[in-house]
Amino acid sequence: xxxxxxxxxxxxxxxxxxxxxxxxxxxxxxxxxxxxxxxxxxxxxxxxxxxxxxxxxxxxxxxxxxxxxxxxxxxxxxxxxxxxxxxxxxxxxxxxxxxxxxxxxxxxxxxxxxxxxxxxxxxxxxxxxxxxxxxxxxxxxxxxxxxxxxxxxxxxxxxxxxxxxxxxxxxxxxxxxxxxxxxxxxxxxxxxxxxxxxxxxxxxxxxxxxxxxxxxxxxxxxxxxxxxxxxxxxxxxxxxxxxxxxxxxxxxxxxxxxxxxxxxxxxxxxxxxxxxxxxxxxxxxxxxxxxxxxxxxxxxxxxxxxxxxxxxxxxxxxxxxxxxxxxxxxxxxxxxxxxxxxxxxxxxxxxxxxxxxxxxxxxxxxxxxxxxxxxxxxxxxxxxxxxxxxxxxxxxxxxxxxxxxxxxxxxxxxxxx
Numbered sequence: 285x286x287x288x289x290x291x292x293x294x295x296x297x298x299x300x301x302x303x304x305x306x307x308x309x310x311x312x313x314x315x316x317x318x319x320x321x322x323x324x325x326x327x328x329x330x331x332x333x334x335x336x337x338x339x340x341x342x343x344x345x346x347x348x349x350x351x352x353x354x355x356x357x358x359x360x361x362x363x364x365x366x367x368x369x370x371x372x373x374x375x376x377x378x379x380x381x382x383x384x385x386x387x388x389x390x391x392x393x394x395x396x397x398x399x400x401x402x403x404x405x406x407x408x409x410x411x412x413x414x415x416x417x418x419x420x421x422x423x424x425x426x427x428x429x430x431x432x433x434x435x436x437x438x439x440x441x442x443x444x445x446x447x448x449x450x451x452x453x454x455x456x457x458x459x460x461x462x463x464x465x466x467x468x469x470x471x472x473x474x475x476x477x478x479x480x481x482x483x484x485x486x487x488x489x490x491x492x493x494x495x496x497x498x499x500x501x502x503x504x505x506x507x508x509x510x511x512x513x514x515x516x517x518x519x520x521x522x523x524x525x526x527x528x529x530x531x532x533x534x535x536x537x538x539x540x541x542x543x544x545x546x547x548x549x550x551x552x553x554x555x556x557x558x559x560x561x562x563x564x565x566x567x568x569x570x571x572x573x574x575x576x577x578x579x580x581x582x583x584x585x586x587x588x589x590x591x592x593x594x595x596x597x598x599x600x601x602x603x604x605x606x607x608x609x610x611x612x613x614x615x616x617x618x619x620x621x622x623x624x625x626x627x628x629x630x631x632x633x634x635x636x637x638x639x640x641x642x643x644x645x646x647x648x649x650x651x652x653x654x655x656x657x658x659x660x661x662x663x664x665x666x667x668x669x670x671x672x673x674x675x676x677x678x679x680x681x682x683x684x685x686x687x688x689x690x691x692x693x694x695x696x697x698x699x700x701x
Contacts, residue, residue: 323601323605324601324602324605324641324645325641325644325645326645327598327601327602327645328598328602328641328642328645328646328674328677329645329646329648329649330594330649331591331594331595331598331674332645332646332649332650332670332674333649333652333653334590334591334594335591335595335670335673335674336649336650336653336666336667336670337587337656338584338587338588338591339666339669339670340657340662340663340666341584341587342584342588343662343665343666344662345511345580345581345584347662348511348512348513349510349511351505351507351513351514352450352474352504352505352514353450353473353503353504353505353506353507353513353514354505354507354510355407355447355448355449355506355507356447356448357407357408357447357569357570357572357573358539358570359536359537359538359539359542359570360446360447360534360535360536360537360569360570361534361535361537361542361545361546361549361566361567361568361569362406362409362532362533362534362535362565362566362567362569363387363390363399363533363534363535363549363564363565363566364531364532364533364564364565364566364567365379365383365553365557365562365563365564365565366562366563366565367379367561367562367563368561368562370561371559371561371562375559375561375562378559379557379559379562380531382556382557383531383533385556386549386552386553386556386557387399387401387533389552390535390545390548390549390552393545393548395537395538395541395544395545396535396536396537396545397536397537397538398442398445398446398535398536399442399533399534399535399536400439400440400442400443400445400446400447400533400534401439401440401522401531401532401533402437402438402439402440402443402522402531402532402534403437403438403522403531403532404435404436404437404438404532405437405438405439405443405447405506405519405532405534406532406534406569407447407506407507407508407509407569407573408508408509408510408569408572408573408575408576409532409567409572410508411508411509423492423493425490425491425492425518427480427490428480428481430479430480430481432476432479432480432516434472434476434515434516434517434518435508435515435516435517435518436517436518436520437506437517437518437519437520438519438520438521438522439519439520439521439522440459440521440522441456441457441458441459443456443519443534444456444471444503445536446534446536447506447534449503449506450503450504451471451501451502451503451504452474452502452503452504453484453485453486453501453502454471454485454486454499454500454501454502455500455501456471456500456501457469457470457471457500457501457521463498463500465496465498466496467489467495467496467497467498468495468496468497468498468520468521469497469498469500469521470490470497470498470499470500470518470519470520470521471499471500471501471502471503471518471519472485472499472501472502472503472517472518472519473502473503473504473505473506473514473515473516473517474502474503474504474505474514475505475513475514475515475516475517476516476517476518477502479516485499485502486499486500486501486502487499490518497518497520503519506519509576510573510576510577510580511576511577511580534569535549542568545566546566549564549566550564550566595677599677599680599681602638602677602681603681603684603685606634606638606681606682606685607684607685607688609685610634610685610686610688610689611688613689614692617630617689617690617692618692618693618694621692621694622694627690627691628690630686630689630690631686631687631689631690632686633686633689634682634685634686634689635678635679635682635683635686637682638678638679638681638682639675639678639679639682641678642674642675642677642678643675643678645674646670646671646674650667650670650671653667
């Protein structure tokens with residue numbers, strides 16, 4: 285262990301005292317010139333608040349996006365149909381029957397990997413509220429005294445493979461529509477399991493009307509919109525969907541063959557269905573997902589662009605004021621050098637002034653944010669990022685003026701003094 289002498293201790297104490305005196309000196313000097321720096325202070329306070337709002341928006345969207353349950357819709361096409369208002373119920377029923385043959389023929393194409401038939405499972409087709417009302421007549425469930433209205437979805441055994449649904453517990457149901465006890469197999473989302481306070485849900489049953497539903501798997505989630513949490517949902521075998529809504533056929537194809545499938549589907553549809561009131565519909569699911577994402581990303585970008593320009597203009601203004609101030613203080617810096625100040629101490633003086641001004645602007649801005657936001661992990665992270673950016677802003681904007689101050693020509697500056 286290194287021995288410390290009294291001289292070493294005294295040196296450490298003197299260095300601490302020197303730094304304290306320097307800090308007091310900087311604060312006193314800034315206070316005496318507060319009118320000069322008030323503009324910088326105000327600008328930086330405004331930039332801090334606006335930047336924090338932008339960062340919170342970005343982090344909040346990111347947190348929502350990464351919540352469990354976002355489906356993988358790469359290389360997936362929705363194949364369905366659309367009817368005119370004058371189409372009768374009998375014509376619609378005939379179309380559904382013809383769709384069975386069309387889909388069976390589509391499965392035989394060499395570039396088709398999977399086709400899943402269901403309803404209300406395909407994401408991004410409508411907003412979350414519309415999904416809830418798409419299946420008419422579905423009622424709430426009550427389990428262990430807890431009443432909730434889950435989102436009902438219908439799928440076949442290929443639904444999980446198509447959308448890459450991740451299972452937390454158990455497995456997706458297979459082609460057997462009934463279990464040995466004659467109950468119906470279902471998959472629920474983790475969100476519904478949490479609502480019902482089930483840590484382990486596989487094997488539990490839900491009574492729904494006259495049906496007994498047995499949970500065979502728990503999915504981590506099945507999102508309907510990219511930036512919204514996965515809803516509480518029950519996925520039932522597609523045969524049980526009855527006549528609710530339009531049947532959705534999700535088709536997973538080999539990459540690069542999307543146009544081939546669309547052309548083949550439209551041709552097969554018209555070959556089997558001659559009714560002019562009914563039209564084939566195909567939707568590239570990845571394109572729909574990007575459209576939903578843009579609804580959130582574009583407003584954030586529009587919010588961020590003015591913030592960036594304001595930040596740049598504030599930087600230019602702050603840099604200009606510090607540079608002008610350094611020129612006006614040339615004699616002061618020369619005197620400091622003549623009295624023994626080093627280049628590094630002068631640079632620390634100028635950069636220290638900048639840091640203190642920025643810190644004084646950041647503190648009230650952060651205090652104001654407490655009244656705007658409910659403070660949580662996102663806002664704590666946004667605050668930390670904002671403070672870091674503003675401190676870097678203070679250092680960079682003062683670097684050149686500090687360098688110029690430390691390299692002043694002492695003889696020339698003091699020649700006429």
